Amino acid sequence: MRPTVHDVAEAAGVSLATVDRVLNRRAGVRSTTVAKVEAAISRLGYVRDISAANLAKQRIYRLVFIIPDGSNSFMRRLENELEQVKLRSALNRTDITVLKVPAFDGAALARALESIDSKTISGVAVVATESPMVREALARLHRENVHVVTLVSDAPAFKRGDYVGVNNVAAGRTAATLMGRFVGRRPGKLALVAGSMLVRDHVERRMGFEQVITAEFPNLTCLPVVEGRDDAATAREAVAACLSREPEIVGLYNMGAGNRGLIDALSADRAYAELTVIAHELSDHSRRALRDGLFDAVINQDAGHEVRSAVRILQARIDGTAVIDGQESIRIEIYLRDNLP
Amino acid sequence: MRPTVHDVAEAAGVSLATVDRVLNRRAGVRSTTVAKVEAAISRLGYVRDISAANLAKQRIYRLVFIIPDGSNSFMRRLENELEQVKLRSALNRTDITVLKVPAFDGAALARALESIDSKTISGVAVVATESPMVREALARLHRENVHVVTLVSDAPAFKRGDYVGVNNVAAGRTAATLMGRFVGRRPGKLALVAGSMLVRDHVERRMGFEQVITAEFPNLTCLPVVEGRDDAATAREAVAACLSREPEIVGLYNMGAGNRGLIDALSADRAYAELTVIAHELSDHSRRALRDGLFDAVINQDAGHEVRSAVRILQARIDGTAVIDGQESIRIEIYLRDNLP
DNA sequence: CTGAAAGCGCTTACAG
DNA sequence: CTGAAAGCGCTTACAG
Structure with missing residues (x-):
């Protein structure tokens, strides 16, 4: 049987109330008494039952x-x-x-x-x-x-x-490795979409992503980040403009929210189905995009x-x-x- | 305040013991009494405090x-x-x-x-x-x-x-998609290593893996499964023999244990560094192999x-x-x- | 500075 | 078939 406060009290020769005072480090106990109780606690290997304590404390x-x-x-x-x-x-x-x-x-x-x-x-x-x-x-x-x-x-x-x-730099690195490996050896440009470069997570993901692309996939270059404000309509316009402006894009990394807008933009032209697309966060939209092959991978936190x-x-x-x-x-x-x- | 057994007892006009009998569906309570108590429980929205119950029950x-x-x-x-x-x-x-x-x-x-x-x-x-x-x-x-x-x-x-x-068929499918995407479009053969084809997980992983390779990566063909008995030495021999026998291998999938033997076999020849290798279960060995670039991905369950x-x-x-x-x-x-x- | 007694929300013999 | 009382391991006024 596990020892209880009663055992501690008896072993230390004090009352329950005093044991409780020591256990909860309440002031107003003579230091010799504290020592006696603590000795008893460690001698018996007493561990407090938190459920019982919470019950009593309400x-x-x-x-x-x-x-x-x-x-x-x-x-x-x-x-x-x-x-x-x-x-x-x-x-x-x-x-x-x-x-x-x-x-x-x-x-x-x-x-x-x-x-x-x-x-x-x-x-x-x-x-x-x-x-x-x-x-x-x-x-x-x-x-x-x-x-x-x-x-x-x-x-x-x-x-x-x-x-x-999560560690967002590592998350960005992970996205980059998948991107580089999925795209393969052909040269091309990568579109980067974020909510806002004022938010720390997005800044960190971008940093990690660019580190890996630069160091390990010299065939790929990252375009300047496009800001979608984590909003579907804004993201759609921004992505559509970017894709039509840059014919050499082979992959797209959305490090922010606004996947719905991204999906709309990608659905506009069948040629975009060829792109390697990596996004963040599982949702009904991103799941469907994965199933349909529009997205190649989704990085998620639970x-x-x-x-x-x-x-x-x-x-x-x-x-x-x-x-x-x-x-x-x-x-x-x-x-x-x-x-x- | 949440209602307690006392509230239920009072509302039903019975004692605590009877409330307890009804709560724990113990026999020997008149059905009209049961009904009274159950009515009180649902009227008050009573929910039992399991910690208190466990405390009392020891x-x-x-x-x-x-x-x-x-x-x-x-x-x-x-x-x-x-x-x-x-x-x-x-x-x-x-x-x-x-x-x-x-x-x-x-x-x-x-x-x-x-x-x-x-x-x-x-x-x-x-x-x-x-x-x-x-x-x-x-x-x-x-x-x-x-x-x-x-x-x-x-x-x-x-x-x-x-x-x-985990769903091991899905795990095998996941490994196959990574394999197919990482290898790219070049043709080649895939080596498959299992512990034993008598174990359900390995059978299921293989099934999932082959489904996806066959359906989606026609440039790749799966070789017959090599059995490593989930043992380092056996796995090393089996893998080494397979690799030297088949020069067209571009990737290797180990669906079982025995990663240590696999790593030994792969380290034997620098040319093997080119292979795409996917294995299961994170361990000190598989982590190091990932870090060193010997493994390309590890599928894990926590x-x-x-x-x-x-x-x-x-x-x-x-x-x-x-x-x-x-x-x-x-x-x-x-x-x-x-x-x- | 310390202790005796009641109580937290339950369950359990025991008695009837 | 039902209830009064004690107890699970703690904490908390209250009294001294």
Whole structure:
């Protein structure tokens, strides 16, 4: 049988209340008493039963998730996964509030972060936009003991939280290797499409992509990045213009959202079916494009995994327990039409 | 506040004990009483707190995992992940016993299954070998209310359990698409290496691989399968012989274990560096081969995910709660040197 | 600075 | 067939 607080209390010659004080590092215990209890704990190999503790405490993990508003389908998928988690959240003594803020808007994000009451909220997960105001707002939460996780897009200047998302430089490199290998040895140009070069993920993916193309596929050259604003109509126009302007294009890499617009542009001319196309994020549209052969590969991150991971990490930080790294590391997934889940 | 058993008891005008009897479908309650309690439950929207129930019951989930013995490094990885889970298992009121049996040996597996005492064990996860004895042993467990999960390798004839693993036909198809695209348009032959054509996973991977090569890459032809017995030395000899016998080989697909032998054979002649090589399962050896450019892609399934998933599913089946499909579906992962975790 | 007693949401003998 | 009381492993006022 595992030892309990009763065993510790008896072994240390103190009461349950005192054991509890030591376990929870509450002030006001004589240091010799603390030592006695700690000795008993390590002698017995006592490990606290967190479920029982949470039951007694009637602890509820109050978490806030802040994600971008708008039509970006990956963000909507994230929101949908959050809804799923909320349905089961009562069972985990977890209460999740979702806040939506305008995309690419540091000031709005900072305001949302400032609105968080550290008295009632114990953890925050946020799709970060980089800005000094955001950084300061995150720092305030950290000072007030609110645990922070950055989700999908990191804020490297803020070092006090966990990041749940992929390494986007590596994701760009992965796309480039697939592109180079799929295109083969013939020479040609590559069209690059991003949402905005102001967003960190897209900048990083581009960097990784160009690194590999330059170093390993000298037959290919990258054209300047076309910005689609993560919006279907804008992306369609931008891609169509680029494709008609540059007849030597052999491949296209969309590192942002707006796959719907991209698909429309590619469907406009049967000659485009020859292009090697690599995009990000699985959705109904990108799945169909893979099945139809319009896309050759999709790089994905699992939104459900990210949401569940962020919740588990916040809970672990709040409880002070360990995080299982293997379980929480988000993979750079490659999908062909053959391995779609 | 969520309603509790006290609220239900009061609303139904009965005692806690009776509420508990109804909740746990214990016999010996008058049907009108059952109806009253069930009405109260649904009226209040009562949901049982499983942690509290497990605390009161002092429930321990006693699980047995049966995996193949031997040098197959994927199986050793599975075993290692099980050790990790066991380290944390006391926290989850879970007790896991690992049984190792000779690989490819249905009789030995059946004996291990027969040794399981259904009085004390409530769930079993097993890397299945197909045989009538195994099927009967699994059926016995099911009859005696032991929940069963097949792990990595399914036993389709036994339909009463969950399968935690990948679709191996799809995995073979995925390998073939990568092979065909990486090789390009030049004609040539493909070497296929398996552990044994008696194992279901390998048969299925081969089927998927050949389907796609035949249908979509007419420039390529698959050579007869070479058996490496999932053993390094045997695999090395078999591959070396095949490569020297067939000068027109442009690609090699290893659908089994034994990557170490494969790597040795490929390292023997610098000309082999030109080959497109696709293998299964990430390990120290296959990672290095990817980094060195000896392997072009590795198809993987996440052993840690599989073990944790099997545990969660067994717990859910024992508790009668829902499983989260998205969380438990095992992905066919593709790794290039760029997206290694 | 420390302890006795009640309580978190369940389940379990035991008694009737 | 049903209920009162104690207990699972913790925490929390409250009293001293």
